[in-house]
Amino acid sequence: METGAAAAPLFDALPLPALIRDSAGALRGNRAYVETFGAAVDDRLSAGLAGAEAGASFDLRLTDRAGVARDVTARVGGPPWIAQLQDITDHRRAERGLEIVTAKLEEACQTAKLGYWEYGIQSGVLTLNDAAFAVYGHSRARFEPSFDNLLAILHPDDRLSLGNMLESVIGNPTRLYVEYRVRDEDGHTRYVSSSCAPRLDGEGRLTHVFGVMMDTTERAQAAAQLESAKQRLEDAYRTGHLGYWEYGIHSGDLLWNDEAFEVYGQDPRDFTPTFDNLLGILHPDDRLSFGNMLESVIGNSKRVYVEYRAIDRAGDVRYVSSSCAPRFDLDGRLTHVFGVMLDTTERAQAAEALRAAKERVEQAYTDLQAAQDSLVQTEKMASLGQLVAGVAHEVNGPVGVVLTTASHMLSRTEDVKRQFGANALTRSALSGFLEVAQEAGQLLVGNTERIAALVHMFKQVSADQTGDEQRVFYLREYTEDVLLSLHTQIGSSGHRVMLVCPEALQIESYPGAFARVLTHLVRNALTHAFRPEQSGRITIDIQAVDDAWIEVTHSDDGQGILDSVLPKIFDPFFTTARHENCVGLGLHIAYNLATQTLGGQLTARNAPDGGAVFTLRLPRTLGE
Incomplete structure (x- = not known):
């Protein structure tokens, strides 16, 4: 259809780009078209408008005179036939931007596991996206999204709060947030956090309620665990x-x-x-x-x-x-x-009491040490006293002989002197006097030497027992001297002591400590080893184990040691004869001297055939 010449001015005055057909049927644009796209008509536009009748429309992309691509919509009107071009570039750009934003939003929802929901106020249709189904723990195949079905999977205690939220948004169109619980397909409870916002149409009327939702089960469980942990901590605070x-x-x-x-x-x-x-x-x-x-x-x-x-x-x-x-x-x-x-008041008070008790114990220990040292010193003096008594007993015999011999010799000398003064001394009387004088001299010399030996032994043993000098000494000779000092106690007991020891066996150690150990062992045997009616035997056997050690075996044929007593026999103040005024320090002192002063070992046992056996092992040279 052609357009008349009278309509040409009006056509050129149109504000939108437009096209008409001239008398030859060719497309001609108005001034707005020429200013925008130029005089030539794009072939794609010509092809689209060929045969187009009034009411037809289509979209295409044209390039304007500046070389910029534009999206346009061509709409055909008439009569008279005219095609107007509407620039929809901004609209398409907005649509594409919306599509991009929508895609990114959907991707964000998927990444963040955010479900989207929408409820139509008039239609009653509930729409859920895939993430929303995942949040609820239901599949599209088994769950039909509707308001009634949603109420069915809601926790009974949360249905009212969700309904109140929807009513609040509908009555007062503002955004709200709500948390509720649902039951998933497996029957487990899930916690859901959801927003709720109104959607209005162009005239401001509420048409939809929509929002996003998120599965907060893990967060809720973590919060529950945290609350439980806090409660346990509070319980611990209270308990502790x-x-x-x-x-x-x-x-x-x-x-x-x-x-x-x-x-x-x-x-x-x-x-x-x-x-x-x-x-x-x-x-x-x-x-x-x-x-x-x-x-x-x-x-x-x-x-x-x-x-x-x-x-x-x-x-x-x-x-x-x-x-x-x-x-x-x-x-x-x-x-x-x-x-x-x-x-920590009780602990501090207990600590203070412990400190005070410790001080008392330390003071008691100091007093005990002092008492023990005093007892040891007393024991030394007692041993020395018994040594003195034994030596005095041994010296008493030779001294008596010397005194008697000297008295007799003095008497005979007076007789000879009287006879000589009276000139009555005969040859036979003088010869008899000389024989008596010779015998007396021999008795005096022999007994005097015996007294000198006893005094020398007493000086040596008493010095060793009261001093602490280390020296070399012969074991047999020194042991005999120690036994001699105990002669009185041994003799009065009715028991015998036998010594077995090589003559040349010697040791470098503390003789005084050795003497005290031996003395305590012998006294212990005399006191405890034998029954009252028994005449016992004590054997002291001293032998060299090797080049480094000496072994002294002190044994008896007495009644032995009770098995219950044996582990405690070296304990301080332990005795089975307290009723006989025994203190219980003898074997304890002997053990300490043997292990500490002499650097050896002292053990006790029962012999298979009866009696007690004490074994003293000593280094041949102390300090090696």
């Missing part, structure tokens, strides 16, 4: 009587739990936990250390432990052990100082 405290660096607020009041002995009804009030109940001598603790934590941001005292409401002193640690915000800035505290 641990107080918790927290001090705000910037606010100055001091927070306590109930146990903290118990630790400090304060009543929460009349005591307000503030820093100044806390300083007020601290022991004056401990305020500085408490302040230093806080300064150390604030300055070094490290955990610190401190012990201090506090005065409770009754005025009694309480001992408190407390930790102190820093707490930081997300930017790493110190915001709080916190810690736990424990009432």
Whole structure:
């Protein structure tokens, strides 16, 4: 259809680009078209408009005179036939941007596992995306999204709150948030966090309610676990009587739990936990250390432990052990100082009592050591006294002989002198006197030598028993001297002592300590080994084990040692003859001398055929 010439001015005046057919049927554009796209008509546009009737429309992309691609919609009107071109470039760009945003939103929802839902107010249709089904734990095949079906899977306690949320949004179109629980296909409970917002049409009327949802089951479970852990921590605080405290660096607020009041002995009804009030109940001598603790934590941001005292409401002193640690915000800035505290009053009192008891025990031990040293010294003096008594007994015989011989010799000398003065001394009388004098001299010399030997032995043994000099000595000779010093006790007991030892066997050690060990072993046997009616035998066998060790075996044929007594036989003050005024230190002293002074070993056992056996092992040279 052609357009008349009269319509040409109106056609050129159209504000939108437009096309008409001239008398030859060719397409011609108006001024707006020529200014935008140029005089030539794009072939794609010509092909689209060929045969197009009024009411037809289509979209295509044209390039304008500036070379910019434009999206246009061609709409054919008439009569007269005219095609108008509407630039929809911005609209298409907006549509493409919306599509991109929608795709990104969908991708974000999928990544964040955010479900989308939409409910039509008028239609009653509930729409869920795939992520929403995943949030609810239901599949599209088995769950038809509808409001009734949604109510069916809601937790019974949460149906009212969800309904109230929808009513609130419908009645007052604002965005709301709600949390509720649903039951998934497996019957498990899931926690859901959802937003709810209104959607209005062009005239401002509410048409839809929509929002996003997220599965917060793990978060809810974590929160439940955290709450349970907090509860267990509180239970632990209560069970362990641990107080918790927290001090705000910037606010100055001091927070306590109930146990903290118990630790400090304060009543929460009349005591307000503030820093100044806390300083007020601290022991004056401990305020500085408490302040230093806080300064150390604030300055070094490290955990610190401190012990201090506090005065409770009754005025009694309480001992408190407390930790102190820093707490930081997300930017790493110190915001709080916190810690736990424990009432250690009983422990401190127990420690003080323990210290006092320790001091008493140490003093008692010192006194015991002094008493033991005194007993040892007394024992040395007793041994020396018994040695003196034994030597005196042994010396008494030779001294008596010497005295008798000297008296007899003096009497005979007086007779000879008288006869000589009276000139009555005969040859036979003089010869008899000389024979008597010779015999007397022999008796005097022999007994005097015996006395000298006894005195020498006494001096040597007594010096060894009272001194601590190390020297080389022959074991047989020295043991005989020790047994000689015990001759009186051995003789009065009715028992015998036999010595077996090589003549040349010698040792470098402390002879006094060796003598005391031997003396205690013999006395112990004389006192405990034999029954009253028995005449026993003690054997001392000394032999060289090798080049380094000597073994002294002290045995008897007595009644032996009870098995219950044997493990305690060397214990101090242990005796089975307390009724006979025995102290119980003899074997203990012997054991200490053998192991400490002589560097050897002393053991006790029962012989298979009866009797007790004490074995003393000594190094041949002390110090090696």
